[in-house]
Amino acid sequence: MRDSAVKERVETLMRGVPGRFTSGLHSERVAARLGLWLGISFTVAFATGLFSHFMQHPPGRLAWPSRPVGLYRVTQGLHVIGGLATIPLLLAKLWTVYPKLWQWPPFRSLSHAVERALVLVLVGASLFQSITGLLNVSYAYLWPFSFPAAHYWTAYLLYGALVIHVVNEWAKVRRQLWTREEVEPREAVTTRRRFLGTVAAASGLTVLFTVGETYAPLSGLALLAPRNPHTGPQGLPVNKSAAAAGVTAVIRDPGYRLTVTGAVRTPLALAYDDLLRLPQHTVRLPIACVEGWSAEAEWSGIRLRDLAALAGVAPDAVLTVESLERGGGYRSSEVRPPHWNDPLTLLALRIDGAPLAPDHGFPVRLIAPNRPGVLQTKWVSKVVAA
Amino acid sequence: MNVGRSLGYGLGGALVVAGVAGLVVDARLTDPLGWALWFGGLIVAHDGVLVPLVLLAGVAVGRLREPSPVRAGLTVAAVLSLVALPMVAGIGRRADNSSLLPLDYGRNLLVVLGLIALVTALTMIAVRLRGSRRRG
Numbered sequence: 296m297r298d299s300a301v302k303e304r305v306e307t308l309m310r311g312v313p314g315r316f317t318s319g320l321h322s323e324r325v326a327a328r329l330g331l332w333l334g335i336s337f338t339v340a341f342a343t344g345l346f347s348h349f350m351q352h353p354p355g356r357l358a359w360p361s362r363p364v365g366l367y368r369v370t371q372g373l374h375v376i377g378g379l380a381t382i383p384l385l386l387a388k389l390w391t392v393y394p395k396l397w398q399w400p401p402f403r404s405l406s407h408a409v410e411r412a413l414v415l416v417l418v419g420a421s422l423f424q425s426i427t428g429l430l431n432v433s434y435a436y437l438w439p440f441s442f443p444a445a446h447y448w449t450a451y452l453l454y455g456a457l458v459i460h461v462v463n464e465w466a467k468v469r470r471q472l473w474t475r476e477e478v479e480p481r482e483a484v485t486t487r488r489r490f491l492g493t494v495a496a497a498s499g500l501t502v503l504f505t506v507g508e509t510y511a512p513l514s515g516l517a518l519l520a521p522r523n524p525h526t527g528p529q530g531l532p533v534n535k536s537a538a539a540a541g542v543t544a545v546i547r548d549p550g551y552r553l554t555v556t557g558a559v560r561t562p563l564a565l566a567y568d569d570l571l572r573l574p575q576h577t578v579r580l581p582i583a584c585v586e587g588w589s590a591e592a593e594w595s596g597i598r599l600r601d602l603a604a605l606a607g608v609a610p611d612a613v614l615t616v617e618s619l620e621r622g623g624g625y626r627s628s629e630v631r632p633p634h635w636n637d638p639l640t641l642l643a644l645r646i647d648g649a650p651l652a653p654d655h656g657f658p659v660r661l662i663a664p665n666r667p668g669v670l671q672t673k674w675v676s677k678v679v680a681a
Numbered sequence: 682m683n684v685g686r687s688l689g690y691g692l693g694g695a696l697v698v699a700g701v702a703g704l705v706v707d708a709r710l711t712d713p714l715g716w717a718l719w720f721g722g723l724i725v726a727h728d729g730v731l732v733p734l735v736l737l738a739g740v741a742v743g744r745l746r747e748p749s750p751v752r753a754g755l756t757v758a759a760v761l762s763l764v765a766l767p768m769v770a771g772i773g774r775r776a777d778n779s780s781l782l783p784l785d786y787g788r789n790l791l792v793v794l795g796l797i798a799l800v801t802a803l804t805m806i807a808v809r810l811r812g813s814r815r816r817g
Contacts, residue, residue, distance in 0.1 A: 318739070379764060382760065382763070382764060383760045386731075386760065389727065389732070390732060390735060393728075393732050393736075396728060413697075415724070416697065418724060418727075419720045419721070419723065419724045420700075420720070422723040422724060422727055423719060423720050423723055426723055427719065429764060429767060430767050430772075433767035433768050433772070433773050433782070434772070434773020434774075434775070434781055434782065435767045435770070435772035435773045436773075437772070438712075438715055438716075438719055439712045439714075439715035440710065440711050440712040440715050440716050440719075441710040441711065441712075444707050444710035444711045445704070445710075445711050445712075445716055447703070448700050448703035448704045448707060448711060449700060449704070449716075449720075450700070451696045451697070451699045451700030451703065452696070452697055452700030452701065452704075453700075454696050455692075455693045455694065455695065455696025455697035455698075455699070455700060456693065456697055457693070458689055458692050458693030458696065459689065459690060459693035459694065459697075461689070462685075462686055462689035462690060462693065489749060489753065492753075493752075493753040493756050493757060494756075496753070496757055497756060497757045497760040497761065500757060500761060500793075501760070501761065501764055504761070504793060505764075518784070518786075518789035518790075518792060518793060519761065519764060519765045519768065519786065519789060519790065519793065520784075521768055521773070521781070521782055522780065522781075522783070523780075523783050523784065526779075526780050526783040527779070527780030527783075528780070531780075532780040532781075533778055533780045534778075535778075536775075536777040536778045538777040539775070539777050539778070654778070
């Protein structure tokens with residue numbers, strides 16, 4: 296008897312919860328508008344993220360074009376800066392629909408339970424992607440997993456749950472945003488516009504104070520960006536220092552040789568001075584990091600295709616550029632034909648006329664157009680043709 | 682159920698399955714237990730801590746005479762503080778690389794918050810002036 300009385304009181308209490316959210320902004324109309332914005336920004340993030348992933352891990356013999364030069368810089372800038380701008384949208388959307396979390400009964404049917412489980416996946420994955428993404432670009436690696444792997448697979452989870460959510464809610468979005476005819480009180484319209492304006496302002500200011508880490512003309516405004524495109528050795532940011540790579544001593548070895556081996560007609564072994572005697576070229580290229588920042592510099596050195604011609608490498612060969620670094624996931628990188636045949640692709644010896652700083656890859660580093668920064672291998676000692 | 686709906690469920694379901702399968706198959710890198718703790722922890726932190734705090738702040742601001750500029754200012758300030766927090770905390774700083782987190786983020790955040798406060802105050806003054814002119 297007492298049990299059922301308690302149960303009844305809990306029921307009454309729970310049924311009353313959603314009604315206690317009195318703001319008119321917890322509405323379908325606001326949720327539809329924010330949902331539309333979020334759908335667009337998650338689509339951009341998913342597309343640019345997949346682009347970055349498959350650029351770093353090209354399936355089979357797929358070869359990305361080496362032009363346009365700044366393509367990766369733009370897509371990854373969109374991914375990261377756009378991702379930061381999504382945080383205000385996401386928080387606003389979750390606040391708007393928060394009363395629904397307390398709906399009673401929690402599950403009306405099996406299909407309702409499945410729908411809510413998928414919404415939980417969507418909410419969890421959205422928070423996971425935005426917050427770990429934010430922490431990752433701030434170099435706060437507070438987790439036991441590999442960020443790229445977790446971020447990559449969670450993206451599928453997020454986008455899948457999003458597609459299902461859109462299918463379920465599409466009729467509401469259409470009704471609210473396009474086919475609605477009823478007249479609203481003027482005050483409701485003002486309140487909603489003010490709220491959406493505030494959310495848009497938060498997104499816009501997030502972009503304004505961070506985008507300068509990749510768009511140099513606004514670097515002075517990049518007050519909250521983890522990088523400044525002009526700060527670092529030789530005025531250029533660094534991801535992994537020579538000390539962190541454990542190469543400070545070995546790069547000073549007078550016996551250093553750059554070797555070109557594998558499927559070649561003439562294997563080469565060139566000392567630093569030999570490299571300086573080869574025809575030098577100067578190019579202006581950005582380093583575009585997977586973390587969203589990018590910075591341009593003037594690089595001088597030898598064209599990779601000149602070196603390949605010297606060794607007699609077939610034009611359709613795949614080159615692997617290896618570093619003096621002993622371990623690490625990025626100690627070597629593959630350079631496929633479109634990239635190494637591009638005259639802009641250099642084994643660089645200098646930045647702005649001065650020899651590379653140890654942190655930028657002394658004695659030699661790879662620099663190529665339209666390529667993620669992690670694949671611009673530093674401290675190069677070996678080129679292997681296959 | 683129409684074709685578009687089925688296609689959507691099929692595509693969405695396939696992506697969800699791919700994501701879960703990837704997280705499990707790639708367990709050496711994704712550390713499923715650690716992943717699940719972050720996934721669930723963020724939901725709990727958001728739904729159980731962040732939103733209730735925002736609701737309380739909302740109730741407090743609602744008692745002001747002219748709540749809207751304050752509400753907007755606080756919302757923008759809170760979001761930018763959240764975005765700046767990991768940088769202000771400086772967790773990612775490394776002695777061997779001064780180009781990581783090169784700025785004084787505490788000071789920069791104060792500058793940003795100051796600007797937001799200034800715009801909020803100016804808006805409040807403008808709203809009041811307009812109100813008194815209307816009454817006068």
